[in-house]
Amino acid sequence: MAKKTNRSVLMQGNEAIAKGALAAGIDFFGGYPITPSTEIAEIMSEELPKIGGKFIQMEDEIASISSIIGASLSGAKAMTATSGPGVSLMAEGIGFAKMVEAPCVVVNVMRGGPSTGSPTKPSQADIMQARWGNHGDAPAIVLYPNSVLESYQLTIRAFNLAEKYRTCVIVLSDEVLGHMREAVTLPNMKDVNIINRIKPNIPPEWYKHYSKNPKYISPFASYGEGYRFHVTGLAHDEYGFPTNRADETQELMDRLKEKVTHNLDDIIQVEAYRMEDARSVIFAAGISSRAAKEAVIKARKSGRKVGMLRPLTIWPFPDAILKKYMNNVRRIYVPELNQGQLINEVKRVMGSIWNYTNTKSHSIIPIQKNSGQLITPDEIVNIMKEKK
């Protein structure tokens, strides 16, 4: 008999996202294909019918996001996958999902933008779109893996966080990560932690779809289960009916914010690599962190005290973790495939703790590229040498 452990297989990043969604218990995928995310929809269209789920190719991205919100409200675990141009169209729907607290997952496999941009090239230029893409204030939970295995793991995590906090969670990837193949050994399903939304355990006549309790997140009755509630994008009361009252509106907005800000420890994940004595740090996410880690190894070989901090959770931004690790750090390098998005967050956080007046002793150095190519380890190492 063969051993019971799963075999190592060669898998693509996009395939791992699809497999992660299946492991998380996805019931519904509504999407519109777009490079470089198309493989996710392809795999979903093959796999979902086999397990009694539903796949619909919608007419566009607006319909796609709407379809997954509807599916979610009727009890399904739902996901769509797209790229930056699709997220632009989904912006309104993402805001609606957050407002009506419909758990769902949106995958953005980032390509060069703006507009049609460079469909077959990677970028990291949608980091701010993922935070602020919808109008109005709303929490954002955004995860960004850096390997094929992590694409699988963080997709499961995205579903778990969406279910737990009743919100739309975004998974970022990019063209290289999405199309890259690596050997992965998937865990046995019994070792995978799956979270499902809390169901009401009270009589329907007492039910509030948007109650403050417990812990800011109301239990979730699905359409058709006998619980009456109203769903609207308007500011609403605990039953979901529109309200103009100042107290109810303020309470709603506070609750939407605080269900995330009161649970940062649960939501935020950061990888700290060789940070123990680091005087210089590379702060990098997603595919750029692969170059960053290699650069740390190269720089360490020549005796430089360099480390890497990598947010797996991009939003909410890991302010507290930066403050904890960066106190003794003098230089922070921020490589990213955009014109400067993560770096401004780093500057915001560090500005509050360094209190530096001498900019020569402390600095935050951008390493940016928009050519459709990756930043390489040597490019990072060379910039670090210049700053010695």
Next chain:
Amino acid sequence: MGTNKKEIRLSGSGGQGLITAGIILAKAAVLDDILVTQTQSYGPESRGGASRADVIISKKKFYFPEATKCDILLTLTQKACDKYSQDLKGSGILIADTTFVKNITILNSKVYEVPFTKIAEEKLGSVLPTNIMSLGFIVKLTKVVTQKSLKQAVKNSVKSQYVDMNMKAINIGFKLASNYNQE
């Protein structure tokens, strides 16, 4: 293969099966239980545009997934040869399909000139298995993966009616490489 990391780039134009070849080589590395990443770069066109697949194979952990300094460069078109030759390490090797590559300007590196496409057409009656024949050549020459795993990876990857033709292509690749001194 030693413990050293090998960066391999398979380059040419869309439709020559280079990304497929990259995936098969990566699958062979998985069968050999060596660490591997396979990435690709391609244009919006499915055929005719520039296409490349990078495969990095190593026994030691590595992170950056694309080839930056190639140990092995396969070029199936003149354009790819012109574009990527500069990415070869001094100790790297260039393998050029002389069916299409007529002008090799690279200094330093070792060059192997083999008309893979022409041989495929003559011996197998089809240019389609050119990619697999090239893989056979690379693997016999450089031992980046075992010959057994390469064959298994091809069997696992191609439709059953094409297995025979591809096995013949691999064997031709092996034979072509055995004309040269082993690396």
